[in-house]
Structure formats: structure tokens, C-alpha cells
Amino acid sequence: MTNSLPSDVLGRRILCDTEYATVRYAGSVPPTTGLWLGVEWDNPQRGKHNGSHEGIQYFKCRHPTGGSFIRPNKANFGVDFLTAVKNRYGLNDEEDVECEKENALVIGKKTVELVGFDSIIEQQCQLNKLVDISLRECAVSHAGQKEEISTMCPNIRSVNLSKNLLPSWEKVTDIACQVQNLESLDLSENKMKFPPVSASVTCTLCKLGVLALNRTGVTWPEVLLCAPGWPALEELYLASNDITILERLEQLILSNTGISSICFPDVGFGCKTKMFPLLQRLTVDDNKISQWSSINELDKLQCLQSLQCQNNPLMGTEKNLETVRQLIIAKIGQLKFLNKSEIFPDERKGAELDYRKLFGNEWLAAGGNQNPDKNRPNEEFLAAHPRYQLLCLKYGAPDEGELKRQQPFFLKNQLLTLTIKCPDKPEQKPIEKKLPDSMTIQKVKGLLYRLLKIPGSELKLSYESFKMEGKEIELENDLKPLQFYSVENGDSILVRW
Structure with a gap:
């Protein structure tokens, strides 16, 4: 407490009793005499006005009752760092506080017996040993x-x-x-x-x-x-700072923060939010996210390329973790990495094709239709599956015949009747073959080497379906099974070399 004022008094922080405030004015306040400080309290309920007195505005407050005038001797302008350290750790007066004997601390004329505190006293008596303050x-x-x-x-x-x-x-x-x-x-x-x-x-x-x-x-x-x-x-x-828009933020880590949902309310489904415009990498591991609606919301981010979301209840909503992975890939169109694993083009294609079939019956029931003029799925379906219409445009809308039997992501082992064609070799007649849907592309190639008696040059495989007329899907990954690419009964395998 002091009657003299610091030279930089305006803007200084003060403590008055137990309340904190910022000095906004220093000077006279007629008709009273003497020096006054105009302060804006952190707690507006502590104040009486908005910085004005008898019609004169001396300073401004954010709250109409956030201001007061106090005398300078009521203001505590604080202490320097080292003084605070000495006060906190009992080192401020070497004459009053000293270590006189092994198990005693003398404060003034009183001796306080200590047990087991020798190391603490020794550390506090030497400022240069302090590490955590x-x-x-x-x-x-x-x-x-x-x-x-x-x-x-x-x-x-x-x-x-x-x-x-x-x-x-x-x-x-x-x-x-x-x-x-x-x-x-x-x-x-x-x-x-x-x-x-x-x-x-x-x-x-x-x-x-x-x-x-x-x-x-x-x-x-x-x-x-x-x-x-x-x-x-x-x-x-940065908690409790009313920060609403983060510009130039490219990576955000929100692991183990208790988040249960994600929402960007400024835009509807199918649109991109203006929030986090440059965010590329997001980590939300070890949280409480359990609804697919939060994953739908992430597709609103303009630049999101990498997502880590492990150890959330959402990851246990399906029996197979690979199914969860495919759902996330299908729901977030621009994603390139998921849980530190790269998403290759063939994996995205397979995930999106499977997603299109998996929810096809729901789409039809909600008002979806192959005829664009009649295709009007309801708001509820679009909110649950914002990218579904886009996938239908990309791969073609599923028809009712395709969806008579619901197709899960990973079908049980079954035989598919497929037609083997060689488009670049018209002399080679089509061959009908039954293959298990769990058969990998690598094994299919091995079979075709023997079946077609082709030389050992590299084969390139793709397939076409009568349900997606005019579209040819490449079978790029030798380690993936036929079911990964959604190859179905009646489809044709196209062989080139």
C-alpha cells in the first residue's frame, strides 16, 4: 500500500483487499480533493459505476458497474519476482529466519522443532537450488x-x-x-x-x-x-479466453480432454465451415466421442488430411475395427491419413463403394431414387449420411436389385460366378469361373497365369459390373481380396498384359 504512484500507473494491475483490478485513471475527481485511482474490477459486482462521476466520464469499463474510485493507499501494486520467491519460501529476512541447529527453525525469538525437514530447509536457504517455483x-x-x-x-x-x-x-x-x-x-x-x-x-x-x-x-x-x-x-x-476463430492453425491436439461431440454450427451438412480454415492434422485420441455425427462434422473442415481418433467409444461401435476405419474414410472425403496409416486410392474406393451399398436400403426407404427427378432423400438421412449423394454421383446410384440382399463390409466366404475377359485379345474367348470372394488379387493373377497360359509378364486386372455400366474399377492392390473391391456375382474380370 502506498501514497506515491508508479510512473506507469495506467494499465497497472492492483490488488485491493482480496479483489483484483486494472488502473484506468489517476488524478483528481472534483469536487473531492486529493488523488484518486479509477479502477476496473475483474469482478464487476465489486464496482459501483462505469467510470463516470457527476456526469463526467473519467474512464471506460466493459461492464456498467465495473468501476470504482479508490485512494492510492488502498492499492497494492505488487512486488518483484525475487521478493515474491523469498516471501514464499521463507527467505526474506536472514536475521529473523535462520537454521541454527539440525532439527530447529528460529523465527524471531521463537524456536520451532522440525522433524524430517532438514533437506527442505537446506534447499530453501539456497535460492540457486530451486528448480520448480x-x-x-x-x-x-x-x-x-x-x-x-x-x-x-x-x-x-x-x-x-x-x-x-x-x-x-x-x-x-x-x-x-x-x-x-x-x-x-x-x-x-x-x-x-x-x-x-x-x-x-x-x-x-x-x-x-x-x-x-x-x-x-x-x-x-x-x-x-x-x-x-x-x-x-x-x-x-488457452481455456476461457473466448477464442472463437483460429486462423493459420495447421495442427490441433485435443487428446484426453473429455470431448464427447464435435460440431461446426455455422454451416449445414455438405458444406465447408469457415472455422479452422487451414487445419490439416487433428488428434482427438482418448476422448468420449461415441456418435457418427461427429465424424460427419469433420468432413466440413476445408483442409483436414490427417485424423487420429483412437480410444474413443466410437471405435467399438462395430465388431471389426477395419469396418470402423472404412466408415470413417467414406465419411471424410479429403482424408489422407487415419490413425497414422496412409489411405491409398484403392482403399478409399473400396470403402466408398461398400458404404454406398451398405446404406443403400436406408437411402431408398428415405426417398432415394435412381431417377434424379425423383431422388429426394429426407433431411434425417442426409444428416446421418452427408456424403451419400456425392458417392452416388461418383459411382452411380444403387438400384433395388443390387440391394435386395444387404451387403455387409466383410462378407462370409462365398463363391462368385465371374466372367474372365481379355479386352485387348479378341481371339481369347470369355471364360466363366467360380472364385471365392476372399481370394486375393495376387492369387487371382496366379490362377489366370495358369488358366490363360500367358507368359510371365505383369498382369493388370480390373472389373466391370452391369450395375455400373460404363465404369471400370481397377484391382490395384494384390494383397486385397475380391470382396474388398465389392466384386459381385455376375461381374466380369478384365485381364490385360
């Missing part, structure tokens, strides 16, 4: 003397400065740049002013891996402005 609610407002922190506390790795009186990011860097090995920094609940857009990075925290800025009022552009100063940052916490 917690100064939460210690009224820290500035760094103090230049280079004092780096000289007295050279081994600090982690600092908790939450809920203090730090008024600006500049005051933070004055402290942090003296802690050369700083790895973790918590600045939550400091209402700070961040650099303007024109400011440049003045301090690089080379080893900082964890930074918490919860409830600081920071905006996303301000985060981006400061980010070049955190080249090694791995974890950034």
Missing part, C-alpha cells in the same frame, strides 16, 4: 533488478505465476528471459496486455515446452504474434 497469488508485478533472477535462481525449470499482477506480456518476458532453462510457465488468470500487431519478438524462450494462458484475455492473433518466441513449445493451454 510456485508463486500463485503472490502479487508478482515485475522482474525487479536487471539480471537479478538469473544470478540468484539459475536452475529454475518450472514457474507458476498464475493469478498475479503482471500487467503485460512485456513484464512476463522481462522475467522469463532471465530463466534460461525455463521449460514450463503458467500465467493463467493474469489480465495482461499483449503486444500490438506491429510489435516484434524481443525474447525467445528456447526451451519452453508448456505454456498456460488460461483466463488471460488473449486473442488468437496475439498468440500468433508471440508464438515465434516459443520455438520448442509442445503444449499450449
Whole structure:
């Protein structure tokens, strides 16, 4: 508490009793005499007005009752970092606090017996041994003397400065740049002013891996402005800052955060959201996502290419994990990696063809039709399957005959009657053959080598179906079975070499 004011009083953070505030005005308030501070309280219920008195506006508040006038001697402007450390760890007065004997601590004239605290006292008596420091609610407002922190506390790795009186990011860097090995920094609940857009990075925290800025009022552009100063940052916490749009964000990790659903309400199904416009990589492992609607929402992201979503209830909704994988691939059209595994073109094609057949009966029941003029599936179906219409355009709409028997993703082993054709060899007559649908493309090629007595040059296989007239699907992956490509009874295998 003081009657004199700091030279930079405007914008300073203060503590009055147990309430926090920011100084918005310093000067006279007629008709009263003397000096007043106009403050904006963090808790607007603590205030009385909006910064005006008898019709004169002295300062502005975000809340109509967020302001007050107080005398300077009521304001605690805080202490420097090292003073707070000494106060917190009982090192502030060497004459009053000293280690006089092995199991006793003398405070003033009183002796307090200690058992098992020798190592703690020894560490606290030597500032240079402090590694992890917690100064939460210690009224820290500035760094103090230049280079004092780096000289007295050279081994600090982690600092908790939450809920203090730090008024600006500049005051933070004055402290942090003296802690050369700083790895973790918590600045939550400091209402700070961040650099303007024109400011440049003045301090690089080379080893900082964890930074918490919860409830600081920071905006996303301000985060981006400061980010070049955190080249090694791995974890950034920004809770309760009312950040709604994240620009230039390419990777977002939300593992083990309790998320149960994902929604982008600014657009409907089939459209792309304006949120996270550059997001390419998203991780939501170890959460509570259980509904397919959340996966549908991810297709709204403009640039999403990689998704990790392991250890969510959704992954157990189907008996086969491969089925879940195919569903996700079919639902998110631009995805190139799923759970760190690349999605190759043939896998996407197979997943989308199977998806088209799996939900074909639901599509017909909801009003779907091969005739474009009659194709009007209801809103409920479109909400559950936003990409279905697109897949029908891509591969052709399924007809009722194709869907008489529901086709699961992985059929039981069955024989398919297929016609073997050689389009480039008209002299070779078509051959009808029964093959198990579980037969791999590699084994089919081996059979054709023997059946057609072709030389050992490389075969290229594809297939066509009367249900998709004019379309030819390549059988590109030798390790996949016929059922993976949705080859059905009556289809034709096309052989080229």
C-alpha cells in the first residue's frame, strides 16, 4: 500500500483487499480533493459505476458497474519476482529466519522443532537450488533488478505465476528471459496486455515446452504474434479466453480432454465451415466421442488430411475395427491419413463403394431414387449420411436389385460366378469361373497365369459390373481380396498384359 504512484500507473494491475483490478485513471475527481485511482474490477459486482462521476466520464469499463474510485493507499501494486520467491519460501529476512541447529527453525525469538525437514530447509536457504517455483497469488508485478533472477535462481525449470499482477506480456518476458532453462510457465488468470500487431519478438524462450494462458484475455492473433518466441513449445493451454476463430492453425491436439461431440454450427451438412480454415492434422485420441455425427462434422473442415481418433467409444461401435476405419474414410472425403496409416486410392474406393451399398436400403426407404427427378432423400438421412449423394454421383446410384440382399463390409466366404475377359485379345474367348470372394488379387493373377497360359509378364486386372455400366474399377492392390473391391456375382474380370 502506498501514497506515491508508479510512473506507469495506467494499465497497472492492483490488488485491493482480496479483489483484483486494472488502473484506468489517476488524478483528481472534483469536487473531492486529493488523488484518486479509477479502477476496473475483474469482478464487476465489486464496482459501483462505469467510470463516470457527476456526469463526467473519467474512464471506460466493459461492464456498467465495473468501476470504482479508490485512494492510492488502498492499492497494492505488487512486488518483484525475487521478493515474491523469498516471501514464499521463507527467505526474506536472514536475521529473523535462520537454521541454527539440525532439527530447529528460529523465527524471531521463537524456536520451532522440525522433524524430517532438514533437506527442505537446506534447499530453501539456497535460492540457486530451486528448480520448480510456485508463486500463485503472490502479487508478482515485475522482474525487479536487471539480471537479478538469473544470478540468484539459475536452475529454475518450472514457474507458476498464475493469478498475479503482471500487467503485460512485456513484464512476463522481462522475467522469463532471465530463466534460461525455463521449460514450463503458467500465467493463467493474469489480465495482461499483449503486444500490438506491429510489435516484434524481443525474447525467445528456447526451451519452453508448456505454456498456460488460461483466463488471460488473449486473442488468437496475439498468440500468433508471440508464438515465434516459443520455438520448442509442445503444449499450449488457452481455456476461457473466448477464442472463437483460429486462423493459420495447421495442427490441433485435443487428446484426453473429455470431448464427447464435435460440431461446426455455422454451416449445414455438405458444406465447408469457415472455422479452422487451414487445419490439416487433428488428434482427438482418448476422448468420449461415441456418435457418427461427429465424424460427419469433420468432413466440413476445408483442409483436414490427417485424423487420429483412437480410444474413443466410437471405435467399438462395430465388431471389426477395419469396418470402423472404412466408415470413417467414406465419411471424410479429403482424408489422407487415419490413425497414422496412409489411405491409398484403392482403399478409399473400396470403402466408398461398400458404404454406398451398405446404406443403400436406408437411402431408398428415405426417398432415394435412381431417377434424379425423383431422388429426394429426407433431411434425417442426409444428416446421418452427408456424403451419400456425392458417392452416388461418383459411382452411380444403387438400384433395388443390387440391394435386395444387404451387403455387409466383410462378407462370409462365398463363391462368385465371374466372367474372365481379355479386352485387348479378341481371339481369347470369355471364360466363366467360380472364385471365392476372399481370394486375393495376387492369387487371382496366379490362377489366370495358369488358366490363360500367358507368359510371365505383369498382369493388370480390373472389373466391370452391369450395375455400373460404363465404369471400370481397377484391382490395384494384390494383397486385397475380391470382396474388398465389392466384386459381385455376375461381374466380369478384365485381364490385360
